[in-house]
Each structure stands twice: as structure tokens, then as C-alpha cells.
Amino acid sequence: MRASRLVSILLLLQTRGRMTARELADRLEVSVRTIYRDVESLHSAGIPLYGDAGPNGGYQLLAGYRTRLTGLTGDEAESLFLAGLPGPAAELGLGAVVTAAQLKLMAALPVELRDRAGRIQERFHLDAPTWYRDQEPATHLPAVADAVWNERVIQVRYRRWKAPQEVDRRLEPYGLVVKAGRWYLVARSGDRVRTYRVSQILALHPLPEHFARPGGFDLAAYWQAYLADFEERLRRGEAVVRLSPRGLELLGNLMTPGVVAAARASAEPPDAEGWTRVTVPIESVGHATGEFLRLGDEAEVVAPDELRRAVAATAAALARRYHRDAIRPAGA
Structure with missing residues (x-):
């Protein structure tokens, strides 16, 4: 965005002093000609900016000039x-x-x-949550954020997916991440840093003690590593699936990006019926059964046999139920 670039030029010159057009262009990843135009725009806006030619030349702000933000708290x-x-x-x-x-x-x-x-x-407007999903209610989010900011230890009652489902944890909260409308807490529990979904915190009690946040901890780097590990853990097996042309279209809307990418990379040429065979990662037979049933009759599981039988059994049970409803007398 040009407006952002103009502000960046102003702030660079304010913090670094004299800079050449080439240095500004390299820093902002634009052409020197673009910098010339931007400097002219800043001149027109009344910014006291001037340039000197020669080997030691460059642009700089008039001595003493600084941008001012009026009364920011x-x-x-x-x-x-x-x-x-x-x-x-x-x-x-x-x-x-x-x-x-x-x-x-x-x-x-x-x-x-x-x-x-x-x-x-x-x-431009950013709407972070995904389609067909409201933002999760996170009752304890303000208290969690306060603990993160003030480096305060918290005691929580947490609901997890495996047994025992409800557990008590003493946490040193390092940071918060929001992804697809869901808030996640990154915190140390014992000797490990773990990730907790804020909406699954059932109770929270701030403790009087504080902790020292590790100076070298990088929240963004931790999160990227966590996502990579999460994706890897989901790839516990593979499935071979035949997809109709419509099934290929639906795949992009109904499956995760990892599955879609794997399908595109492994897609074979369409067969005589126009269907395409792909190989995709699966988390488990139970999870994959529900995922592939979302594609209806636009997909056919070829392998593994256990998954194919599970999909067939579920489809047969559905057929029996709906057939029973179809032959039942009205009002019965």
C-alpha cells in the first residue's frame, strides 16, 4: 500500500537520518523511481524533507522535525x-x-x-473466523490476557479430549494466539511449554506468585513449530480415493489445506469415467470415515480396506434407515 510506504519512508528517515534513494528502495522493496515519486508526494504534503546529490548525498528530514502522535496513552x-x-x-x-x-x-x-x-x-476489512463457525466464547480470556501481560501464575481447571477429561493445571502463561476465531494460550506447565484452548478453561484462579518469562522465548516461532508438529501428528496414515470432477471441486471447500495440497500433488490423470485417483493423509479410520462421507457419492474410497469397509457400512446403515422411513405409512 502506498500510504503505508510513505509512512515507512518518513519513519526510516526519522530514525536513521540520511538515506539514499537506493537504500530506501532496497529497504522497501520498490524501484528507485517509486522512491522519487513518494518523496515528491511527501514534499507536497508539507513534510520538511530535502535531498543532496553526490556520493555522500541522500534524503533527510529538516533538523528537529519529528512526527507527533497527539496524546496517545x-x-x-x-x-x-x-x-x-x-x-x-x-x-x-x-x-x-x-x-x-x-x-x-x-x-x-x-x-x-x-x-x-x-x-x-x-x-478493506478483516474477518478472522472461518465460514460457518461463530467465534468461540472464551469466558476467561480477559483474565488470561491479564496474567500473560503481568507474568502472573494461574491455576486452571481445563477440559481436554482424552481421559481424564477435566484436569487441574498450574500455568505460567507466555502468550496468546488467535487463529480462525479461536484463542489459544501458550503456557508452561511443569517442565514443558504447551498449548491450551482458552474456551476449554472451565475455571481460573490467579495466584499471588509471578514468574520470569524466558528472554529468548519467541511466540511466533513457537506457534509455527507447533502447527508443523500438529500437521505431522495428523498424518498417521494414507487413503487412496477416487473423485468425480464435482468431488475435486468440493474437496477444496470441505477438507483441510494439507489434504487438498496432497490431493493436488498426487492426482493421476482422469480415468475413462472422468474420475481422478488421489492419495491423501488421514488421521484415523474413524475420522476419515466422516470426512469422506461429506463428499457423498462424488467420492469412492479405494484403500485402505478398513476405511473402505467403514464408509460402506455407514452408507448401508443410512440407506436402511431412510428406506425404512420411505415405506412407513404417513402418520405412523
């Missing part, structure tokens, strides 16, 4: 990192703070940048 400045996520910000109780920060930031921009920022807000 600490909370408002922190909330700017969530400005692109209005839903999650509101869930954390920062909705009004984000709005106030955006208004103050808009007021501090030059007229041209303000107009461009306004057009961006009018034309």
Missing part, C-alpha cells in the same frame, strides 16, 4: 498492534481503546496520508 499505543483485528481486540476489552488510538493516529497524519488511510479503511 500507553494502552492506546499497545493496542495499535491489534488495529487490524477489531474482533479480537474487542474480546480483549480493547475495542474502544483501538478506536481512540486510530482516531488520534489519523489526526496526526498529513492530509494526503490521512485521505489514503481513510480509503483503506473503507475498502
